[in-house]
Amino acid sequence: MIRFKINDKEVKARKGWTILETAREYNIEIPTLCFNEAVAPSGACRLCMVELKEGGWSKTVASCIYPAAEGINVYTETDKVKNIRRWIFEMLLASSPASSEIAAMAKKYGVTSTRFTIKDQNETCILCGLCARVCEEVVGLSAISIVDRGVRKKIGAPFMQPTDVCVACGCCVTVCPTDKMESIFDNVRKKNISTVY
Ligand code: SF4
Ligand code: SF4
Ligand code: FES
Incomplete structure (x- = not known):
């Protein structure tokens, strides 16, 4: 088993699990759009970003493709993560403004409008692949x-x-x-x- 922390809580992952898979095992919510267990993860939408911290060092990674690793410290709700999420939701609201699913998900995370230009008011595809x-x-x-x-x-x-x-x-x-x-x-x-x- 691989031991690490998510939001300061000790978690255990099987070899080969990603951060997202481990988080789901522990009911820790991370939003996703291009992830589906039926297919290999692609890291396309970047909505599942989390922050890894070690001392004064930190980096953000896509949790659906980042492997669980011994001793890492993962955070799912830092200011940096929330900013990335907001940015991505705003881009999604602009690229697929007619999608009620995207609007509902964005609203759940507090995003109800976009700064980006809407090219096609009728579009619903987010090109997640x-x-x-x-x-x-x-x-x-x-x-x-x-x-x-x-x-x-x-x-x-x-x-x-x-x-x-x-x-x-x-x-x-x-x-x-x-x-x-x-x-x-x-x-x-x-x-x-x-x-x-
Ligand atoms: S139609 Fe668009 S939104 Fe739907 S799965 Fe395909 S790429 Fe994703
Ligand atoms: S494109 Fe056609 S064959 Fe492929 S998954 Fe969709 S319905 Fe099935
Ligand atoms: S769910 Fe889309 S990049 Fe991870």
């Missing part, structure tokens, strides 16, 4: 993936071309943290997945 990862890692297909870069980044079929690879299993809908996949599942079922994402 969970849908594509479950399609590849669990279903064994790669019917969808994150395509393009920067502001043009979106979820789509490879090369944004019509594809027959999708079997309409719905796994991507199940893991999506917003209602994006659900809202387009009719098109997914019709295998019209080159253009709908």
Whole structure:
């Protein structure tokens, strides 16, 4: 077992566990969006940031990908962590303003408005990539993936071309943290997945 502290409380982790897995074992709340136990963690959303402190030294890490290690001191509610969280929620509110799930989660952490520019009032996708990862890692297909870069980044079929690879299993809908996949599942079922994402 690996022994360390979260919020000054002694915790024990099995070899291979992350900080997030250990925190969940002890019912210590850390918000997450791109994490789902069904797939390997990607560290995409950064919402699960925590602070590691040792003497006068500290650094912030994504708890869903940072391995539990002997003797570390982890803090989940420091000013630094809260500031990062607020910043990320504000970015999410700007990138997916139509998502009631994101709005509710942000509100729970005290964030109800954003300083960032909203480009599309109707957008709900946060580009967490969970849908594509479950399609590849669990279903064994790669019917969808994150395509393009920067502001043009979106979820789509490879090369944004019509594809027959999708079997309409719905796994991507199940893991999506917003209602994006659900809202387009009719098109997914019709295998019209080159253009709908
Ligand atoms: S459709 Fe859903 S699961 Fe896929 S990237 Fe967007 S928010 Fe994430
Ligand atoms: S519905 Fe299609 S895109 Fe979604 S996980 Fe299943 S095969 Fe992949
Ligand atoms: S939940 Fe850890 S980076 Fe998204």
